[in-house]
Amino acid sequence: LSAYSTRWKRKLQRQIRGEIAAEVLRMKDAIGIVPGLAVILVGDREESATYVSKKKEACEVVGINSFEVHLPEDATEQEVLNSISGFNEDPSVHGILVQLPLPSHMDEQNILNAVSIEKDVDGFHPLNIGCLAMRGREPLFVPCTPKGCIELLHRYGIPIKGKRAVVIGRSNIVGMPVALLLQREDATVSIVHSRTKNPEELTRQADIVIAAVGQTNMVRGSWIKPGAVVIDVGINPVEDKKKLSGFRLVGDVCYKEAKEIASAITPVPGGVGPMTIAMLLSNTLISAKRIHNF
């Protein structure tokens, strides 16, 4: 991470995908089973469609089967539930992912609850989060983005134990689980959120900063302790007339300032994003191995 250059990034991506592909192959050879990931997409949000196609692409690269159901924006909740229960019962599917957000006429919690916990590769089920929070318990799946953050730290040999860590943001899908993971690895963790007074002061004490806020460039250089490691989870579109799309993506950390002070920082795009997809593949593989006792 201290050399989180494009070359390193590519190398890491290649390495992780290579490891997963090798396991997928070994499993296929040994027991004839190929892991399968099913994605349910509802509606026509361009962003969601892009994510889904990236996930399918990534599956292909490592040899994981991918399945997709695409329902129209005006589909009923029951139709989504039917798709889920089909995948729950399909033995060739080991991971099920419902692409969020769902159309507003659907009850998100109800739909997510329908995914069989054994195939919930997102790891957002409360039972799973409870196991993540508790000592002596093991979650079935670690949520993908938080897992990707920790995996980055591991791969770059950054020690966590005994370090001060500050997580900015406490959402169910990133901030809270990433804080629980850091704590499991014996960091001393503080969680900053929108009610925190003087977030800068606390952040400046951290050896490891993980920002998952959704606020463009909120974390300035002055918030960073010299030599700290910064993981920027944020993905925020900002207007950019020079781009064909009319916007570009930036993180929650002011990269230009922070990179001068941090010992390492992940870029946006290209940092945590690709790790999230890699961890989705990893969770699908773990699920297939568990279901087939491999």
Added chain:
Amino acid sequence: LSAYSTRWKRKLQRQIRGEIAAEVLRMKDAIGIVPGLAVILVGDREESATYVSKKKEACEVVGINSFEVHLPEDATEQEVLNSISGFNEDPSVHGILVQLPLPSHMDEQNILNAVSIEKDVDGFHPLNIGCLAMRGREPLFVPCTPKGCIELLHRYGIPIKGKRAVVIGRSNIVGMPVALLLQREDATVSIVHSRTKNPEELTRQADIVIAAVGQTNMVRGSWIKPGAVVIDVGINPVEDKKKLSGFRLVGDVCYKEAKEIASAITPVPGGVGPMTIAMLLSNTLISAKRIHNF
């Protein structure tokens, strides 16, 4: 809490018990149901027996029925499981508590898992802890000691939102859930544990300190920010020849020093301990009300 004198303490105990007793009576009058708490005690640890009898006594005071099974130290795991399943099915029992620790030949996790989640008034089930950790989810029960700590803060009108809180200790039964609760109330929470370097530095930043470590007098006066509120969960026996028992109980906080600096501090014994029992009664009542839709 700023006047956590004996007089106040008594008044608070009386008040909480009075509220619970009134609800128990109202329920009995309206639908003829009396909440029931079942306690399973295994073996002859004197301390455990004392706790159990305190709990039974407290039930009596507020009009909750109490049931007890006392099994010998050499009972089998199956015997404990049988008692649990009896209480799971018994409609007059709304809360089930297995007094810990269990004899070492038993699998604690296995036994606790057997308690029906609807009657798990201890609130230690991972599904329950997961709901505690997640926004938009509500746990069935909030674990008693953590709930007691927060209730103390509420009853004494101590604001939590936006405050810096440090929890010392991260056990499944106290530290971790109390940190989740503080966070739910919008404190900015840091968790200190045995791998934390310089715990004093972080603790001194806190407006609210909750100590649940099990280390006699670990938190010194110098650890406390002037005016902070200190909740001492620790209950540690230290030798005392002047006592009949040969020991007395002290907390994790050096009371003598801390009381000069804190704006409020709970004493040991008599602070969090009685609140824990009160919250057990409260959870049993909540359970009975939920089961009977009252």
